Amino acid sequence: PAMARLGTARVAPLYAANTLGAVLGVLATAFWLIPSWGLTRSAGLCVGLNLVCAVGAGLALQARPTPTGRPSPDRRLLWPLAASGLLGIAHEVLAVRGLSQVMEDTVYTFALLLAVYLAGSALGAAAHARWLSLRHTPRLLQGLAVAVLLGMAALWGAEALRDAVQPTTFAGALATEAMLAACVFALPTFLMGALFCQLCAEADATGQPLSRALGVNTLGAMAAAPLFGVALASVLGPKLALLGVAAGYLLITPGWRRPAWWLPAGATVAMAALAPPLAFVDVPEGGRVLSYRDGPLAAVSVVEDAGG
Numbered sequence: 001p002a003m004a005r006l007g008t009a010r011v012a013p014l015y016a017a018n019t020l021g022a023v024l025g026v027l028a029t030a031f032w033l034i035p036s037w038g039l040t041r042s043a044g045l046c047v048g049l050n051l052v053c054a055v056g057a058g059l060a061l062q063a064r065p066t067p068t069g070r071p072s073p074d075r076r077l078l079w080p081l082a083a084s085g086l087l088g089i090a091h092e093v094l095a096v097r098g099l100s101q102v103m104e105d106t107v108y109t110f111a112l113l114l115a116v117y118l119a120g121s122a123l124g125a126a127a128h129a130r131w132l133s134l135r136h137t138p139r140l141l142q143g144l145a146v147a148v149l150l151g152m153a154a155l156w157g158a159e160a161l162r163d164a165v166q167p168t169t170f171a172g173a174l175a176t177e178a179m180l181a182a183c184v185f186a187l188p189t190f191l192m193g194a195l196f197c198q199l200c201a202e203a204d205a206t207g208q209p210l211s212r213a214l215g216v217n218t219l220g221a222m223a224a225a226p227l228f229g230v231a232l233a234s235v236l237g238p239k240l241a242l243l244g245v246a247a248g249y250l251l252i253t254p255g256w257r258r259p260a261w262w263l264p265a266g267a268t269v270a271m272a273a274l275a276p277p278l279a280f281v282d283v284p285e286g287g288r289v290l291s292y293r294d295g296p297l298a299a300v301s302v303v304e305d306a307g308g
Contacts, residue, residue, distance in 0.1 A: 001211035012197040016125035030111035074206035085220030090228035101280040116181040124193025134194040141253040145264040147188040148246040154183035230296045238278040
């Protein structure tokens with residue numbers, strides 16, 4: 001928010017640059033800094049870099065007065081920002097939970113998942129600054145519902161794709177995990193980045209400052225982990241919880257009577273009724289699953305082998 005207030009650039013380029021920096025931070029910290037420097041020195045480097053940013057900002061920027069004559073803020077645009085924050089992080093939490101059952105679950109795994117998620121958001125924000133077609137809120141919301149469903153389809157195929165690749169080296173395993181993460185996250189996060197920028201632009205046009213828009217969006221995101229990751233994933237299972245994310249995007253879409261709304265809505269209902277659960281259990285030949293349960297900490301299965 002301070003950068004947007006000091007400069008004349010729109011939100012989208014600032015958000016894209018900031019999120020791209022986060023991608024580099026995730027990868028550099030997990031793959032280079034902590035293994036080479038350790039935690040203490042890595043944290044010290046982050047402190048130093050923040051001081052460099054502060055000095056650079058002081059030299060390069062001059063505070064400018066807040067624009068006057070803005071319209072009275074319209075609070076009705078804040079609830080879509082909160083809802084989109086909730087649904088965006090809910091998708092991340094639930095998809096990571098599903099992918100963790102087919103990946104190696106090392107610190108590199110989760111660094112790659114976060115990096116892909118952030119990279120998609122950065123690209124979406126950068127594209128929003130250039131492409132007029134991404135400045136249409138109902139289209140973005142409907143696209144996000146479809147993207148979540150496509151990401152779920154990728155989750156169902158993740159185990160088969162991993163087994164087909166069968167990496168034999170550390171680099172191959174990382175490449176496979178990055179590929180799986182991209183299949184699940186690339187399209188949804190691209191649209192999430194564009195949607196956030198579009199909602200911020202609409203809020204700004206009605207007098208809402210970026211600080212309030214970002215604050216409300218982050219408050220919604222904060223609620224996603226306990227609501228979806230702990231409560232709904234345990235009660236409904238990851239499949240229905242993820243379908244709830246897709247349904248949520250459709251519910252906050254204005255103009256739901258249009259034909260373009262009913263196609264993803266029908267696909268969501270069909271997947272809820274017909275698609276198998278998002279469960280990955282290794283069953284030996286001749287064996288069977290006796291019990292499977294999704295809990296707040298893990299998915300637990302009891303398997304009987306051919307010998308009983």
